[in-house]
Amino acid sequence: MIRFEHVTKRYADGTTAVDDLSFEVAEGELVTLVGPSGCGKTTTMKMVNRLIEPTEGRILVAGKDIAATDPVQLRRRIGYVIQQVGLFPHKTVLENTATVPHLLGTKKAAAHARAAELLDLVGLDPRTYGDRYPDQLSGGQRQRVGVARALAADPPVLLMDEPFGAVDPVVRERLQSEFLKLQSQVRKTVLFVTHDIEEAVRLGDRIAVYGEGRIEQLDAPAAVLGAP
Ligand code: ADP
Ligand code: ADP
Numbered sequence: 001m002i003r004f005e006h007v008t009k010r011y012a013d014g015t016t017a018v019d020d021l022s023f024e025v026a027e028g029e030l031v032t033l034v035g036p037s038g039c040g041k042t043t044t045m046k047m048v049n050r051l052i053e054p055t056e057g058r059i060l061v062a063g064k065d066i067a068a069t070d071p072v073q074l075r076r077r078i079g080y081v082i083q084q085v086g087l088f089p090h091k092t093v094l095e096n097t098a099t100v101p102h103l104l105g106t107k108k109a110a111a112h113a114r115a116a117e118l119l120d121l122v123g124l125d126p127r128t129y130g131d132r133y134p135d136q137l138s139g140g141q142r143q144r145v146g147v148a149r150a151l152a153a154d155p156p157v158l159l160m161d162e163p164f165g166a167v168d169p170v171v172r173e174r175l176q177s178e179f180l181k182l183q184s185q186v187r188k189t190v191l192f193v194t195h196d197i198e199e200a201v202r203l204g205d206r207i208a209v210y211g212e213g214r215i216e217q218l219d220a221p222a223a224v225l226g227a228p
Contacts, residue, residue: 001027001189002048002157007057009043017043019213020057027156030183030190031218032200035210041193045159048191049078061157076104079155079188083162085146087134093119094130097148104153111152118148121185123178140164140171147179151186158188165194176202201225 002025009018018040025031033041046052047059050071059066066074087096097115102108116126122144134142143163150158164172164179176199183190183203194200200207201221209217209224217224 001025001029001062002191003060004044005058005060007047007054007059009040009047009052010055016213018047018054021213021215022057023208023215023218025189025191027189028187029205030188030192030203031206031208032192032194032204033208033210034194034197034200037195039210040213041210042161045161045191045193048157048159049075049080076153077155077157079150079153079158081143081146081150081158081160081163083165085142085149085163087142087145087149089134092131092133093124093137093145094126096134096145097152100149100153115148115152118151119145121151121182122148123174124148138171140167140175143167143175144178147182151188156189158190160190160192162193162195164199165196172199179203 004021004023007018007021008016010016021044033044035041043052047054048061048066050066061074061078088099091099094112094115097118098108098111101114102111116130119126119130124141124144129137129141134145137145147163164175167175180203192203201224204221206218207221207224208215
């Protein structure tokens, strides 16, 4: 579903953030990208939705070279969740979740009904939380809205960049188990960045272990843990 072919990214200052990277993520697979800060994980992710363009190589999503795909069209098919999700402060939780499908042409009532379902799926009862504003939520609840919103356009691909990184360990643990449950139902193709090896092991079908701009190992959690 996602295929990197000899992808290199050099920034204008000469930093090589990603160096001749080739790998593939199957449809419905969740691959966690794990490694120390500055080794190219975020750069990898942002090239998939064309927030960053590769210097060399190409990236295919669903068999198509994304360089030939309009970035706006591309981003409709790729949900993106970051550490501090930016919700619209003057929209309610329900509206935040429904906005994108509504803008894409789904009728407001249908967009709201779907948003309510998704909020339920991420563990936020829409009857309790739907009418709240983002500043009336905890950090963990805001992250859930971010996940629901990313799923609202029903994208086949999800990019998650330390989505649970800013919440305390107890909440993170709960978000992880809810996300696993959710993923077992929605089966998105997911790239999930974390610097927490435990999170990578818990969530990943496979783990991509990053070193300086490269994937040093890409394997099932048990194989990664068992490595010398
Ligand atoms: P990670 O997500 O693993 O922390 P990044 O992909 O953010 O790593 O960064 C990889 C490398 O590229 C780092 O050395 C970082 O400093 C550098 N880098 C990231 N963004 C830029 C940029 N806009 N300009 C120059 N260097 C950058
Ligand atoms: P329409 O559905 O014809 O756009 P509405 O009366 O539903 O008209 O919307 C009025 C305003 O509220 C519009 O600017 C619209 O973009 C905005 N709006 C409608 N539904 C939503 C939604 N679910 N989330 C955010 N904004 C919305």
